[in-house]
Amino acid sequence: MDFYQTDLSQLHNDLVNKKISASELTKATFDHIKANDDQVKAFLTLNEDAATKCAQEIDDAGIAADQLVSGVPLAVKDNILTKGLTTTAASKILENFNPVYDATVVDKLNQAGFINVGKTNLDEFAMGSSTENSAFFTTHNPWDLTRVPGGSSGGSAAAVAAGDVLGALGTDTGGSIRMPASFNGVVGMKPTYGRVSRWGIIAFGSSFDQVGWLTRTVKDNAYLTALIAGNDKHDMTSSLKEVPDWAAHLNDDTSVKGLKIAVPKEYYDDLNDDVKKVVKAALDHLESLGATVDKVSLPRTKYGVPAYYILASSEASSNLQRYDGIRYGFRAKDAKNLDEVYVKSRTEGFGEEVKRRIMLGTFSLSAGFYDAYFNKAAKVRRLIAQDFYKVFENYDLIIGATGATTAFKIGAEIDDPKTMYMNDVLTVPVNMAGLPAMSVPAGFSEKNGMPVGLQIIGKPFDEQTIYNAGYVFEQTTDFHKKAPKLGGQN
Amino acid sequence: MMASKITKQQVEHVAELAKLEFPKDELGKFTTQLGSIIDMFEDLTAVDTDGVEPMTSATDRVNVMREDKAVKATKEETEALLKNAPDEDGGYIRVPVIIDESEDGE
Numbered sequence: 001m002d003f004y005q006t007d008l009s010q011l012h013n014d015l016v017n018k019k020i021s022a023s024e025l026t027k028a029t030f031d032h033i034k035a036n037d038d039q040v041k042a043f044l045t046l047n048e049d050a051a052t053k054c055a056q057e058i059d060d061a062g063i064a065a066d067q068l069v070s071g072v073p074l075a076v077k078d079n080i081l082t083k084g085l086t087t088t089a090a091s092k093i094l095e096n097f098n099p100v101y102d103a104t105v106v107d108k109l110n111q112a113g114f115i116n117v118g119k120t121n122l123d124e125f126a127m128g129s130s131t132e133n134s135a136f137f138t139t140h141n142p143w144d145l146t147r148v149p150g151g152s153s154g155g156s157a158a159a160v161a162a163g164d165v166l167g168a169l170g171t172d173t174g175g176s177i178r179m180p181a182s183f184n185g186v187v188g189m190k191p192t193y194g195r196v197s198r199w200g201i202i203a204f205g206s207s208f209d210q211v212g213w214l215t216r217t218v219k220d221n222a223y224l225t226a227l228i229a230g231n232d233k234h235d236m237t238s239s240l241k242e243v244p245d246w247a248a249h250l251n252d253d254t255s256v257k258g259l260k261i262a263v264p265k266e267y268y269d270d271l272n273d274d275v276k277k278v279v280k281a282a283l284d285h286l287e288s289l290g291a292t293v294d295k296v297s298l299p300r301t302k303y304g305v306p307a308y309y310i311l312a313s314s315e316a317s318s319n320l321q322r323y324d325g326i327r328y329g330f331r332a333k334d335a336k337n338l339d340e341v342y343v344k345s346r347t348e349g350f351g352e353e354v355k356r357r358i359m360l361g362t363f364s365l366s367a368g369f370y371d372a373y374f375n376k377a378a379k380v381r382r383l384i385a386q387d388f389y390k391v392f393e394n395y396d397l398i399i400g401a402t403g404a405t406t407a408f409k410i411g412a413e414i415d416d417p418k419t420m421y422m423n424d425v426l427t428v429p430v431n432m433a434g435l436p437a438m439s440v441p442a443g444f445s446e447k448n449g450m451p452v453g454l455q456i457i458g459k460p461f462d463e464q465t466i467y468n469a470g471y472v473f474e475q476t477t478d479f480h481k482k483a484p485k486l487g488g489q490n
Numbered sequence: 491m492m493a494s495k496i497t498k499q500q501v502e503h504v505a506e507l508a509k510l511e512f513p514k515d516e517l518g519k520f521t522t523q524l525g526s527i528i529d530m531f532e533d534l535t536a537v538d539t540d541g542v543e544p545m546t547s548a549t550d551r552v553n554v555m556r557e558d559k560a561v562k563a564t565k566e567e568t569e570a571l572l573k574n575a576p577d578e579d580g581g582y583i584r585v586p587v588i589i590d591e592s593e594d595g596e
Binding site: 084096097098100193194207208233236237238239240300302303305306307309310311317321324325326327328329330331335336337338339340341342343344346347350355356358359360362363364366373375376377378379380381382383385417418421431432433434 | 496500501504505507508509510511512520523524526527528530531533534535536537539542543544545546547548549550551554556567570571573574575576577583585586587588
């Protein structure tokens with residue numbers, strides 16, 4: 001199955017009209033994955049037996065006519081719990097972990113009749129920007145196999161870009177959906193904090209984490225995000241706000257007339273030249289379609305990375321205390337007493353980057369440093385959020401690049417954590433403020449042919465305006481129709 | 491803010507708090523890396539945060555309560571949970587001795 005030839009509605013019609021059965025579709029999907037994934041390595045676990053059985057059951061029961069994902073193969077990032085299906089967060093410490101329940105988002109997808117084809121690779125515990133921190137292997141960018149797919153949802157982004165699936169679930173704590181979307185030329189939406197339940201997501205930075213989709217098209221994304229959104233009694237931060245039918249309200253007249261767009265100079269001026277050229281063309285295009293585009297400033301953008309790495313690491317150091325080798329997960333073999341169980345299991349079970357974050361977080365929270373680091377960063381967080389709100393008093397959307405560069409080479413940055421962290425400079429401020437933001441394919445670098453993403457940031461719970469603008473942009477450009485040629489020149 | 495250079499002794503102390511261990515030969519490299527990231531944290535001193543309230547969450551919801559009632563797990567759920575335990579015996583999770591006997595009499 002080549003998903004570049006289709007989208008969710010068309011696939012659904014084919015299923016309803018019996019042009020193809022869910023079983024045939026599932027088999028074709030696994031054939032496609034098996035042909036590609038030796039090179040791309042997007043998947044940690046393939047769920048073939050259960051998926052085949054599930055597809056058969058759906059064929060027997062009939063495709064639900066009002067349910068677009070009924071019988072449709074989709075993938076799930078491996079830090080999202082799937083009952084009975086190994087879930088590792090790409091960590092050795094959870095190598096053999098079998099969840100006893102489904103995450104709320106997976107539960108909703110099951111009820112809608114999706115086919116779970118498998119679990120996608122990520123940076124261990126979603127900490128990283130390249131999937132090189134996976135304890136198992138690095139995913140390769142389908143556009144150029146010598147480059148990273150971005151991270152942490154790199155497996156999900158690569159699976160969509162390689163045409164394995166139409167959509168894959170990701171999580172975004174500091175850019176982990178948008179950045180890989182940009183690097184792989186796919187659509188990636190981080191919804192407003194609180195829009196989607198975090199129940200059953202392996203916690204990293206709980207006040208930042210949010211679940212969302214990587215998809216080929218904006219419309220599929222709008223549909224799939226609405227499907228997993230909404231209040232959940234298991235997640236006290238999940239919002240009570242009604243979830244609009246974003247896909248049904250997309251603008252079909254390809255107009256963004258009157259839309260007020262702010263472009264922060266921090267999201268434009270310092271981009272690499274090849275990226276800047278693409279972003280400029282995209283902004284010119286939106287202007288030509290009737291939007292007003294003004295330069296503004298988000299002056300504290302550069303403080304986002306240090307503040308984020310203090311706060312998210314602090315939350316991580318607390319969240320990851322649960323991995324102690326006692327109740328589940330890896331336990332070191334030669335521990336003589338309880339304290340040694342803790343120390344040896346964690347030391348042997350966690351990878352280098354995870355240990356670094358735990359150390360940074362523990363340090364920032366420790367006696368004598370709390371005020372100077374954690375508390376200071378939390379104050380800066382409020383100022384960063386206020387900068388956004390101020391711009392939104394006069395504008396509908398904030399638009400800029402998703403990242404300053406295109407996908408870098410595997411191995412280029414892994415030994416230099418600080419440089420790696422700076423990849424997130426344009427994505428973390430959005431998580432600090434809890435805003436919704438989407439990366440859409442905006443073109444290709446003239447330097448290396450790699451995809452470039454345009455980041456569209458909206459007001460809290462105003463995903464609709466983001467989807468509308470993204471949809472108009474997509475429908476009036478061709479970038480989303482380009483597919484990578486695996487192993488060939490792009 | 492305090493001096494920006496973190497020492498090996500501080501790293502060892504933080505590792506102890508975090509229940510992690512770094513072999514002596516890796517400690518130097520790790521300390522340098524951590525130090526350079528903490529140097530970056532120091533950039534925040536340039537931001538005037540006088541009178542700013544810390545922000546620790548982006549949600550508008552507070553104190554959502556549920557009924558204080560235990561939910562009983564089924565036998566299947568308990569078994570599935572125990573299957574994830576590294577060392578299990580008769581429905582219990584087994585752990586090593588809590589006190590190292592070699593420390594007796596110290």
